[in-house]
Amino acid sequence: xxxxxxxxxxxxGLLVSxxxxxxxxxxxxxxxxxxxxxxxxxxxxxxxxxxGGVGLGFLMGLxxxxxxxxxxxxxxxxxxxxxxIAIRQHLIIRNKSMFEQPFYIxxxxxxxxxxxxxxxxxxxxxxxxxTRLLPIVTGTLLWPFAWEWLGGDLSRSRR
Amino acid sequence: xxxxxxxxxxxxxxxxxxxxxxIYAVLALVLMYLDQRGRWLESIRYGLQAIAYPIEIAxxxxxxxxxxSQQVFEERAVLQAENRELRQRLRELDQLALRRQSLERExxxxxxxxxxAVDVVEKYLPAQIIGSELNSQQQRLxxxxxxxxxxxxxxxxVAAGGVLGQTMRVGPWSSEIILLTDSxxxxxxxxxxxxxxxxxxxxxxxxxxSLPFLPLQTDIRRGDRLxxxxxxxxxxxxxxxxxxxxxxxxxxxxxAQVQARTLARVDRDxxxxxxxxxxxxxxxxxxxxxxxxxxxxxxxxxxIAPSATPRGETSQGETS
Numbered sequence: 001x002x003x004x005x006x007x008x009x010x011x012x013g014l015l016v017s018x019x020x021x022x023x024x025x026x027x028x029x030x031x032x033x034x035x036x037x038x039x040x041x042x043x044x045x046x047x048x049x050x051x052g053g054v055g056l057g058f059l060m061g062l063x064x065x066x067x068x069x070x071x072x073x074x075x076x077x078x079x080x081x082x083x084x085i086a087i088r089q090h091l092i093i094r095n096k097s098m099f100e101q102p103f104y105i106x107x108x109x110x111x112x113x114x115x116x117x118x119x120x121x122x123x124x125x126x127x128x129x130x131t132r133l134l135p136i137v138t139g140t141l142l143w144p145f146a147w148e149w150l151g152g153d154l155s156r157s158r159r
Numbered sequence: 160x161x162x163x164x165x166x167x168x169x170x171x172x173x174x175x176x177x178x179x180x181x182i183y184a185v186l187a188l189v190l191m192y193l194d195q196r197g198r199w200l201e202s203i204r205y206g207l208q209a210i211a212y213p214i215e216i217a218x219x220x221x222x223x224x225x226x227x228s229q230q231v232f233e234e235r236a237v238l239q240a241e242n243r244e245l246r247q248r249l250r251e252l253d254q255l256a257l258r259r260q261s262l263e264r265e266x267x268x269x270x271x272x273x274x275x276a277v278d279v280v281e282k283y284l285p286a287q288i289i290g291s292e293l294n295s296q297q298q299r300l301x302x303x304x305x306x307x308x309x310x311x312x313x314x315x316x317v318a319a320g321g322v323l324g325q326t327m328r329v330g331p332w333s334s335e336i337i338l339l340t341d342s343x344x345x346x347x348x349x350x351x352x353x354x355x356x357x358x359x360x361x362x363x364x365x366x367x368x369s370l371p372f373l374p375l376q377t378d379i380r381r382g383d384r385l386x387x388x389x390x391x392x393x394x395x396x397x398x399x400x401x402x403x404x405x406x407x408x409x410x411x412x413x414x415a416q417v418q419a420r421t422l423a424r425v426d427r428d429x430x431x432x433x434x435x436x437x438x439x440x441x442x443x444x445x446x447x448x449x450x451x452x453x454x455x456x457x458x459x460x461x462x463i464a465p466s467a468t469p470r471g472e473t474s475q476g477e478t479s
Contacts, residue, residue, distance in 0.1 A: 019214075050169065053179060054183050058186070068297075071195055072190045073188065073191035074191065077184055080184060080187065084179075084180035087176045123191070129363075131294075132295075132296075155169050
């Protein structure tokens with residue numbers, strides 16, 4: 001894995017996260033499924049903001065829209081927004097300890113969920129229940145592991 | 160890791176992120192507007208579904224492989240038992256079919272109508288479930304049959320036991336179906352025992368329907384069976400839908416709170432059926448979009464406002 005170039009690792013990581021995000025799961029397990037795709041986008045926005053940028057969030061969101069069959073642009077807008085904020089604040093978030101980082105991520109995941117929720121309302125879809133908030137909790141808990149698995153802090157661990 | 164490769168990306172480059180975000184946000188809003196209002200993106204969606212099809216197949220492959228291996232290594236005794244069971248079931252169904260024919264003739268005589276020799280179901284197409292999205296917001300399945308197989312929008316889908324849902328978005332090789340239990344789905348039903356008509360609304364929970372539009376004094380109780388009423392234009396009358404599981408009558412509320420459990424069972428093979436109905440059959444689904452049946456000489460009467468939407472032109476999303 002370490003031999004691969006950043007671009008290859010990023011592409012594979014993003015594809016795997018997308019698959020995990022849309023993979024069919026039993027109902028109860030599905031409630032707890034973190035937003036893998038958003039977490040991957042956030043990682044690359046914070047660790048390598050010059051690589052994908054806001055466009056990466058937009059494309060990942062658009063892929064989710066197309067696959068989930070919701071109005072095109074819904075997840076694209078939400079993911080581009082959190083990617084933008086993560087890029088703007090990447091130096092701050094990157095230099096926080098692993099105890100503080102998850103709080104920033106929780107905020108971003110909540111913002112993402114709120115944007116998706118608002119657009120659900122505008123387009124006349126069902127708003128769901130409080131179980132929509134569960135992926136934020138699991139996503140926040142997942143963040144330290146995802147950070148390590150996806151490559152850690154690229155600015156420090158140069159080998 | 161290649162350090163020179165990585166360091167290029169460690170900070171932002173090119174156009175400021177704020178400007179990019181604004182461009183993407185506007186793009187997303189325009190897309191949403193077009194998709195929601197104009198429906199110009201239908202053809203793009205069709206293409207996207209074609210792209211999604213292989214991904215869905217790939218995602219479904221572990222489950223499919225597991226099923227296949229289970230089937231291969233199934234024991235002889237189990238298969239024999241299953242075979243016996245199926246034979247028994249076939250005999251029962253034979254009996255029912257024999258009685259159905261005579262009942263149908265008797266019913267036609269009683270109602271003094273001529274029932275055509277053909278069945279209301281013209282043809283059916285078995286389809287396999289290749290994807291599912293079952294949560295509180297969406298109860299959707301993806302089938303491996305699409306436009307090339309003649310599948311059309313708002314087509315009835317049944318599974319063993321009863322009505323499952325209807326097609327919602329048809330791609331070239333796959334189609335998405337919305338289940339009865341989706342919270343955006345409403346199905347016109349009839350209480351079999353009393354003949355009362357109402358709507359069954361999905362709850363977003365597995366196998367759970369609710370009947371929110373029944374007055375307190377409605378004659379309904381646990382165990383009542385619900386069948387399709389034939390209204391709505393998707394399902395013909397008389398298909399089994401659900402069994403009432405719970406009736407709550409709260410004196411303070413004007414309506415009874417009724418819960419029902421759907422009867423459709425997706426069996427181990429994950430096979431469901433898409434149905435085509437004989438047009439103009441008395442039992443065929445009635446919808447406001449097709450003025451079929453009734454007195455053909457009757458013409459719609461013009462309302463006073465000449466600019467009103469002509470009859471027979473209703474919006475698409477009415478039943479879903």
